Amino acid sequence: MGREVSAGEGSVRDRPGEVDDSRERLFRLGASALTDPELLGVLLGGGARMRALAETLLAMQGGLKALVQQEPRELSARPGMGAARTAQMLAALEWGRRAQRVRERRPRLRTPREIFTYLAPHLSALRREVFHVLCFNARNVLLLDARVAEGTINACMVDPREVFAAAITSRATAIVLAHNHPSGDPEPSGQDLSLTAQLIEAGRVLGIKVLDHVVIGDGSYSSLVERGELPRVGGEKASWGMAGEHG
Template identity: 80%
Template sequence: MERRTVGGAVGSEGSAGEGSVRETPEGEDARERLFRLGAEALTDPELLGLLWGASARMRALAAELLAPAGGLKALVQQDPRALCARPGMGQVRTAQVLAALELGRRAQRVAERRPRLRTPREIFTYLTPHLGALRREVFHVLCFNARNVLLLDARVAEGTINACMVDPREVFAAAITARATAIVLAHNHPSGDPEPSGQDLSLTAQLLEAGRMLGIKVLDHVVVGNGTYVSMMERGDLPRLGGEERGPWRMAGERG
């Protein structure tokens, strides 16, 4: 996997550019509206421009940055070096943008260290801040006890933009370490389309079989896309792949 670091020219933030940030801005009303109405009242370019000083020039730079990127979601998935190379950017402004987006992503995370997750929708909501904006595929194992409490969320594999090699030993090592009675498999599709691939289905079947041998139930495999997800259990893929009949989706320990 290629590891990317922030790079690019620093000169785009020289004295001339910084001086213009301190001009009396016609965009000052954006800051005033933020305090009066809340940050949600501002547009994406206004919020982004506020990171750089609230001037009209910075707001225009933010709009130019967002338009070709396809919005904030696409912006966070861009390579930092590509952002640095954009006119008016550079390392400092790129770092400010990516840091702000990461803070927003972290703010969405579930506050509880050991939440109870009982449905695919709850699992998707939990996973989105972790997986929703990544530029590469990653594979998580969510380990549960008999009361549906999340004991461990382990990232067991990282791949490329369209592939991720998963070792079943790593999957069940996490479950055994957590002393889990059941697990939910989860991974993301950076393309935004959560439709499981043939390889996804094949891997799931392999892990179902391994789970049966170890006495660890595989409850679901959730594929996270852009604002949506696919639950293999909900769709009926998991029972078919596992060669067993199952009723409605249930977490470990649920009755009925």
């Protein structure tokens, strides 16, 4: 008797004559020339059948971002995926995110745009809200990037003690608050604004300045400083890099 082939990963194979030229186009034109289904198909193993599987997955989930935000166990249960292909895909996506990260161990970040560029690879594709505290010295050099809270898809409880523990541990003179909105819309909520005001007041007592609160969305961000919505303490005007050129 012939060996049985179980359903799942081994059941999706190219038939004779089914050819996908995505790999050839990748080598000829570069990976950036491929569409999302073509790239995913190559990642899953190449061939016309993998391209078809990729197109089905993207169509069912509503695009690449929605696909990568799905729980791994749910994704692995999709016909044709299985644990190995799911792990391979998610590992490759994480590899890509890490490759985008700032290579400097202690980068100097002086604007909200630079904060967004630094954080987007970490936060933009997450399925739940997380809250980061970026701790700086007087020259805007990043001393510590601490994730101090993790929440749900639309909420994240933040303990001020955790925020300032990170700042004190790193001997920071200033911090930037940052969190993501998994919905992709970086518009700050009322809770975001009230939390920011609370943390600014706590920082005033401790002598640690809150420079900004940056909300990370899908390819975009909101900065409370740029919006003119960062609460002021004692009438002081909020600005970036106030010590950066003189510290």
